[in-house]
Amino acid sequence: MAQPHAFVVLRRDGAAAVLDVTAGRLPALVHWGADLGPLSGADAAALALGGHQQVDNNLVDRPLRVSLLPEHWTGWTGRPGISGSRAGTDWSPRFTVVALAVDGAEVVGTAQEPALAETSSGVVEVRAEDAAAGLGVVLQVELTAGGLLRSRASLTNTGEGVYQLDDLVLAYPLPAVAREVLDLAGRWGKERTAQRTALQVGTHLREGRKGRTGPDAATVLHVGTPGFGFAEGEVWGVHTAWSGNHVHYAERVFTGHQVVGGGELLLPGEVRLATGETYTSPWVYGSHGTGLDAVARRFHRYLRSRPQHPGPERPVTLNVWEAVYFDHDLERLLDLAERAAALGVERYVLDDGWFGSRRDDTSGLGDWVVSADVWPDGLHPLVDRVRELGMEFGLWFEPEMVNLDSDVARAHPEWVLATGDRTPVPSRNQQVLNLGIPEAYAHVRDQMSALLDEYAIGYIKWDHNRDLVDAGTSPSGRAGVHEQTLAFYRLVDELKAAHPGLEVESCSSGGARVDLGVLERTERVWVSDCIDPLERQEMHRWTTQLVPPEMMGAHIASGGSHTTGRVHDLSFRAATAVFGHLGIEWDLARASEQELAELGGWVAFFKEHRRLLLGGDLVRVDHPDTSVVLHGVVSPDRDAAIFGVHAVGRSEVVSLGRLRFPGLDPARRYRVVPVGVGEPGGLVAPAWWDADGPRAGTVLSGAALGAAGLMAASVHPDHSVLYRLDAVG
Numbered sequence: 001m002a003q004p005h006a007f008v009v010l011r012r013d014g015a016a017a018v019l020d021v022t023a024g025r026l027p028a029l030v031h032w033g034a035d036l037g038p039l040s041g042a043d044a045a046a047l048a049l050g051g052h053q054q055v056d057n058n059l060v061d062r063p064l065r066v067s068l069l070p071e072h073w074t075g076w077t078g079r080p081g082i083s084g085s086r087a088g089t090d091w092s093p094r095f096t097v098v099a100l101a102v103d104g105a106e107v108v109g110t111a112q113e114p115a116l117a118e119t120s121s122g123v124v125e126v127r128a129e130d131a132a133a134g135l136g137v138v139l140q141v142e143l144t145a146g147g148l149l150r151s152r153a154s155l156t157n158t159g160e161g162v163y164q165l166d167d168l169v170l171a172y173p174l175p176a177v178a179r180e181v182l183d184l185a186g187r188w189g190k191e192r193t194a195q196r197t198a199l200q201v202g203t204h205l206r207e208g209r210k211g212r213t214g215p216d217a218a219t220v221l222h223v224g225t226p227g228f229g230f231a232e233g234e235v236w237g238v239h240t241a242w243s244g245n246h247v248h249y250a251e252r253v254f255t256g257h258q259v260v261g262g263g264e265l266l267l268p269g270e271v272r273l274a275t276g277e278t279y280t281s282p283w284v285y286g287s288h289g290t291g292l293d294a295v296a297r298r299f300h301r302y303l304r305s306r307p308q309h310p311g312p313e314r315p316v317t318l319n320v321w322e323a324v325y326f327d328h329d330l331e332r333l334l335d336l337a338e339r340a341a342a343l344g345v346e347r348y349v350l351d352d353g354w355f356g357s358r359r360d361d362t363s364g365l366g367d368w369v370v371s372a373d374v375w376p377d378g379l380h381p382l383v384d385r386v387r388e389l390g391m392e393f394g395l396w397f398e399p400e401m402v403n404l405d406s407d408v409a410r411a412h413p414e415w416v417l418a419t420g421d422r423t424p425v426p427s428r429n430q431q432v433l434n435l436g437i438p439e440a441y442a443h444v445r446d447q448m449s450a451l452l453d454e455y456a457i458g459y460i461k462w463d464h465n466r467d468l469v470d471a472g473t474s475p476s477g478r479a480g481v482h483e484q485t486l487a488f489y490r491l492v493d494e495l496k497a498a499h500p501g502l503e504v505e506s507c508s509s510g511g512a513r514v515d516l517g518v519l520e521r522t523e524r525v526w527v528s529d530c531i532d533p534l535e536r537q538e539m540h541r542w543t544t545q546l547v548p549p550e551m552m553g554a555h556i557a558s559g560g561s562h563t564t565g566r567v568h569d570l571s572f573r574a575a576t577a578v579f580g581h582l583g584i585e586w587d588l589a590r591a592s593e594q595e596l597a598e599l600g601g602w603v604a605f606f607k608e609h610r611r612l613l614l615g616g617d618l619v620r621v622d623h624p625d626t627s628v629v630l631h632g633v634v635s636p637d638r639d640a641a642i643f644g645v646h647a648v649g650r651s652e653v654v655s656l657g658r659l660r661f662p663g664l665d666p667a668r669r670y671r672v673v674p675v676g677v678g679e680p681g682g683l684v685a686p687a688w689w690d691a692d693g694p695r696a697g698t699v700l701s702g703a704a705l706g707a708a709g710l711m712a713a714s715v716h717p718d719h720s721v722l723y724r725l726d727a728v729g
Contacts, residue, residue, distance in 0.1 A: 004100035006107045006115040007044035008124050011035055013301070015147030015288055019124060020048045021107075022114050024096045026067035027126050027139060029173050032149055033236070033288045041116035053255065066257055068139060068151055070171050071095070078253045079203065079261075083167035086134065086159065093135050095128035121145070134159015146301030149286040150241075157273035165271040169247060170284045171261035174236055178258060180226040181250055182292075183218040184542055189530035189563050191215040191511035192542040199223055199258065204250040207265055211432075211468020211481045213243055215512045215528075220287070220545050221248040222295065223260050229622040231291040231662060238262055239299075239546060241516035242282035244485030260286075267471075267479035282517060292545065296618055300548040303519065310503070310523045312615035314550050315346035315392060316603055317583035319461070322531075322562055324587070326353035326360055328374050332589070333382055339588040341389035343596065344603040348386045349394035349461055354379065356406065362429045366402035366409060368447035383455050394459030394503075395451070399444045400488060401465060402433040408443065415440040417480055419472025427466035435487035436473055436480050445491060452499050462492070462522070464508035485517075492521045505553060511539070514547065524551050524581055531557035531585055532564040533576035534718055537629050537648055540580060541620060549633070550614035554580025556599065558587065568718055570595055571680050574602035575644055575720035578613060579631070582606045601677035609724075612640055619643075619663040627651040627717070630659055638665040638702070641725040642675070650717050660709035661725060664702030668727045672710060673697035675724040682716030689713070699728060 008019040008027075018031040018039070030048040039047070052063040060075030067074075069081030073094045085091040100107045103122030109115030124141040136156040143149055151170050157163040179199050183206060184192045192215075197204065206218035222228075224235035240246045240262035248262045262284045271279050287298040303309055318340040324332060328350075337348055355371055358364030364371075370378050379395075386393045402409050402416065404423075409416065409431070417432040418424055424431060435441045451457065473480035496502050503523040506513045510529035519525070527536065527543050536554065543552055554577040560567050577583070584599070591599065606613065616633030619641075623630055627650055632643030643661055664670060673696060674689060688710055691698040698710070705725070713721050 002108045004097055004107055004115070005109040005111050006100055006117055007041060007048070008102055008107070009039055009044065009116070009118040010120075010124065010141070010143040010149070011118065012120045012143040013145065013147035013298075015143060015149070015298070017141070017143060017149050018044055018047060019141065021097060021100050021126060023111065025065065026069055026071065026095050026097060026128055027141065028065055028067045032172055032286065033234070039116075041114060044116055045114065059255065064255060064257065066171065066173060066259060068141070068170050068172070069137065069153055070259070078251045078257070078259065079169060079171070079249065081153070081169055081171065082155065082165070084163060084165040086161050086163045090133035090135065090159070090163065093130040093133040095130050095135075095137055097126055097128045099127040101125045129158070135163065144302045145305035146298040148298050148302045150283045152281045152283045154278050154280040155273070156278040157275055160275060163273045164269060165273060165279055166266060167263070168279070168281050169249070169261050169263035170281065171259040172236070172238065172286050174223055174250070174258035174260055176256065176258070177225050177234065178223040178236055180228065181221065181223050183221040183248065184545075186215045188215055188509055188512070189528060190535060190539070191528045192219060192539055194542055199250055199252050201252050201254060206248045208246045209265065210512070211244055211471055211484065212464055212508055213246070213513045213515045213518070215510065217515070218248040219514065220295070221250060221260060221262070222292070223250050223258070229291060230293045230620040231622065234290055235288070235292060235295050236260060237287045237295045239285045239287075239516060240264070240282055241285060241520070242485070243488065243513055243515055243517040244481050246282070264482070267481060270479040270482045285516060293618060293620055296545045299546050300618065303548055303551070310550060312550050312611045312613070314581045314610065314614055316344060316606065317347040317349060317394070317581070318345045319349040319351060319555065319583060319585050321351035322557060322585045322587070326358070328353050330381060334385055336588055337382070337386050337389055337391070339596070340584070341391055343600045344607065345391060345584065347392045347394055347459060349396065349459065350379070350382065351396040351461065352398070352463070354395070363403050363405035365398060365430055366406045366433055368397065368444070368451065370451070379455055387456060392458040393456060394461060395457050396461045396463060397448060398463040398465060399448060399491065400433055400435060400484070401430045403430050408433070412440065414474040417468060417471040417484065418474065419470045419477035419479070422470070424470035427469070430466055432466065432468055432471060432484070434473055434480060434484065435491065436483035441487055441491065445494060448495060449498060452495065452502070458501065459503045459505070461505045461507055461526075464513055466509070489517070489521065496521065511543070514543065516546070519547070519551065524553050526553045527580070530561070530563040531555050532561035532566050533568055533573045534566060534648060535564065536576050537646055540576070541629065541631065544618055549580050549618070552580040553583060555583035555585040556602070557585045558590070569681060570598050571676070571678055572718050572720055574599070575676060575722055576646065578602065578606045579633070579644060581614065598677055605675070605677055609642060612642055616641065617663065621660060621662060623659075625651050625656055628656055628712070632661070632663070634663040638668065639727045643723045643725070644720055645712060645723070646720045647715050647717050655714065656712040658709035659712045660707065661705040661723075664705055664725065665727070666701065666703035666706065669699055669701050669729050670705060670725040671697055671699045671728050672705070672723055672725050674713070674721060676722040680715045680719035680721060682714065682719065684714040686711040686713055
């Protein structure tokens with residue numbers, strides 16, 4: 001077979017990547033960013049040559065070339081793409097490319113005349129070998145809808161003996177102008193808070209060792225021109241689509257080369273490949289754009305392009321957790337259903353406490369059988385009434401977890417993920433059930449399937465309430481997080497295949513499992529167990545850097561937050577929640593008639609506008625005054641928009657001045673009117689609100705609204721004003 005010599009251009013939705021697959025070397029990105037327009041073979045060769053760094057003192061004697069899977073033998077002293085060995089040997093592989101295919105068609109070319117291939121929606125596949133090390137690798141690269149660059153690697157042991165893989169990461173090059181890092185941190189109840197730092201010589205490393213994504217996950221690691229914001233500055237972001245242990249990193253080495261990358265974090269001895277066995281890495285996604293909004297929209301457009309993606313007509317949901325906790329009383333739950341239906345709720349979810357001996361969080365977890373003590377007639381009376389009221393029924397599960405005080409743990413203590421001769425330290429009084437054991441997997445699958453077969457369950461709230469600590473598999477104690485993650489994916493896939501139309505929400509101590517691996521197989525993520533709207537303003541702002549609003553669970557809770565103790569008016573709680581998949585988490589029996597009437601108004605508002613709220617393009621506005629958060633959604637055709645102005649503090653000045661509304665068509669004119677239910681506390685309306693009649697607003701061009709804006713209304717802290725903008729004329 002002839003050795004391929006080629007350049008490959010991937011171009012889609014305003015983004016482009018140019019791959020150099022010449023001289024038998026692993027593919028290297030000579031460009032990743034904005035679309036460069038038409039390129040000839042000579043152009044691609046010149047582009048590659050133009051990036052060759054000169055050979056300088058004390059460097060290797062040929063230009064350093066960093067591939068998608070960086071190789072140590074080239075002189076690269078940063079993180080190698082592959083780390084591993086065969087009992088201490090074969091630890092520095094040197095791969096030679098033996099085949100290149102674009103859209104399934106083989107590409108060859110010659111050293112004198114490299115081929116040029118171009119694709120807009122196909123997959124580039126590169127196969128390479130190191131016969132001496134006994135390793136083969138297949139790299140897949142593609143541009144998805146939305147212009148996301150994604151790649152993954154499959155490593156096969158082709159030699160004799162076991163090859164232990166310790167690390168496999170993919171890396172994308174960064175230009176020299178990218179010198180500031182922004183990624184996310186957080187904790188339980190305050191997931192996804194932004195942090196910035198300079199990219200200096202060394203490694204900015206974010207490792208997730210929790211056995212799940214984690215509330216403190218980097219989520220998307222961005223590197224961009226210093227000072228970049230939501231609309232300005234060139235930004236490159238990377239995301240590892242994996243729900244277990246994982247890595248994101250940005251690296252700058254002394255030669256001036258910079259990369260950003262990621263992969264799965266493998267525990268010691270977790271992947272040991274026998275002859276012929278293959279390990280496939282997670283997809284590593286890259287997003288480029290001018291401003292953080294452009295980076296986020298690429299993720300949103302990719303997710304929205306999938307055939308299984310939920311549309312913007314998301315059902316208004318009631319979850320009963322903060323209303324009843326473990327106190328499952330049929331009459332009380334039926335009353336909640338009646339009240340919810342009267343408000344226009346479309347989905348009713350029964351949370352933790354319906355099964356086994358589960359009267360609190362100390363027992364019963366893992367026994368997925370309806371409790372005969374609490375539910376003598378099963379769940380039928382509640383499910384039937386919920387459906388009679390026109391609502392879908394949803395049920396809470398925590399399939400990967402177990403209480404030691406449970407029938408399953410007593411019968412099979414060896415099914416608990418553990419290493420050595422000890423039981424892992426408990427968390428929330430529970431342990432992890434090892435789904436990597438076929439019998440344990442079948443136990444969970446079969447009990448869940450029996451319930452899905454018996455009851456009309458359209459929705460699962462899938463929880464995961466602890467980190468994986470000492471997560472070994474019995475009896476060897478070998479690390480089991482990798483297998484557990486794959487088993488979780490397989491379980492979701494199998495249940496959904498057997499029950500078409502079933503929707504799944506990823507909940508994990510709130511928002512600790514939010515990544516594209518889980519979003520490939522679920523319809524929604526729970527952002528946080530904290531529903532305090534003040535906290536949610538920041539969490540929503542940064543969760544949408546990856547997750548589109550229609551997949552982001554956002555609930556209206558009771559006035560007093562169960563997690564922070566703050567008290568907020570209903571208008572602020574609702575105006576925060578309507579920018580996501582709206583739900584209610586509130587004991588409606590304790591709400592006043594006035595509150596119920598206002599809540600019903602907000603539900604109606606959401607239903608009227610949800611196609612825009614959950615189907616538009618995200619717009620977040622940078623503002624120097626941190627007492628205000630301004631964001632909105634603009635319809636893809638630029639016909640309409642809804643913006644929210646949220647007072648999250650008290651400014652040192654009386655007026656915030658004009659607020660801009662970007663993202664509109666600059667050539668069209670828009671009527672801007674305040675919308676919502678009722679009026680926020682402390683409202684002082686600006687003159688333009690009544691320019692064309694009481695609350696009729698005013699009309700301006702998209703250019704004027706984006707560049708000049710309109711005077712902000714004054715409200716008390718922790719209150720919001722919403723605006724609807726509609727194209728006219």
